[in-house]
Amino acid sequence: MLIFPAIDLYDGKAVRLYRGDYAQMTVYSEDPPALARGFYEMGASCLHLVDLEGAKTGETPNLDTVRRIRAAAPLFMELGGGIRDMDTAARCLDAGIDRVILGTAAVTDPAFLREAVEKFGEKIAVGVDIRDGKVAIKGWTEKSALDAFAFCRELQTLGVKTVICTDISKDGAMQGTNRALYGELSRKLAMQIVASGGVSSIEDVKALRALDLYGAIIGKAWYTGAVDLKEAMEAAI
Secondary structure (H helix, E strand, O other): EEEEEEEEEOOEEEEEEEEEEEEEEEEEEEEEEHHHHHHHOOOOOOEEEEEEHHHHHHHOHHHHHHHHHHHHHEEEEEEOOOOOOOHHHHHHHHHOOOOEEHHHHHHHHHHHHHHHHHHHHEEEEEEEEOOOEEEOOOOOOOOEEEEEEHHHHHHHHHOOOEEEEOOOOOOOOOOOOOOOHHHHHHOOOEEEEEEEEEOOHHHHHHHHOOOOOOOOOOOOOHOOOOOOOOHHHHOOO
């Protein structure tokens, strides 16, 4: 299982939200490229990036910061937040991002999703953010009527290879990950599933590894020192 350390970007800084609440934001670093370089030096092979401003507005205000992060470390990088049309997806890939994550647009614009998958293939992932069993959109500020599992099955049929599933109620709360959710996803889907939200201990990492997931994202737990990144990567093997 791959471990993706996370850098959430807001105003060019690395931040974390509590349960997706923009009013409860903590700034952890004003130098995201240095963070990426540090992850690489610890032995990380991949990095999960989110443009939190883009997730709300549909724009890419942190793309210059993303380019500097790309230049700072030779990691496999995926980026989500504000990617809602083909031009934006192409610009992110041209900036050196290896895989772009569609969120809101995958729900609201199925034609764009199909076109992106047809053109970019495995370079397209979908972020399925789950609140009360439904798919949340627009930076988690709105809950759609879509059932999360039904949506994932639709994505699989379309040819999407990778989904990043976040249980919003667990994100940033340091209360453990939703192992039952990821176990069910693993059983029902033939996709690369990345667990996101609430990974707050080595026990969480070991439990997700036992579910044979493709990857797990570690955010706040690393920033607060609750999880040692090297130890997490060893537990994920």
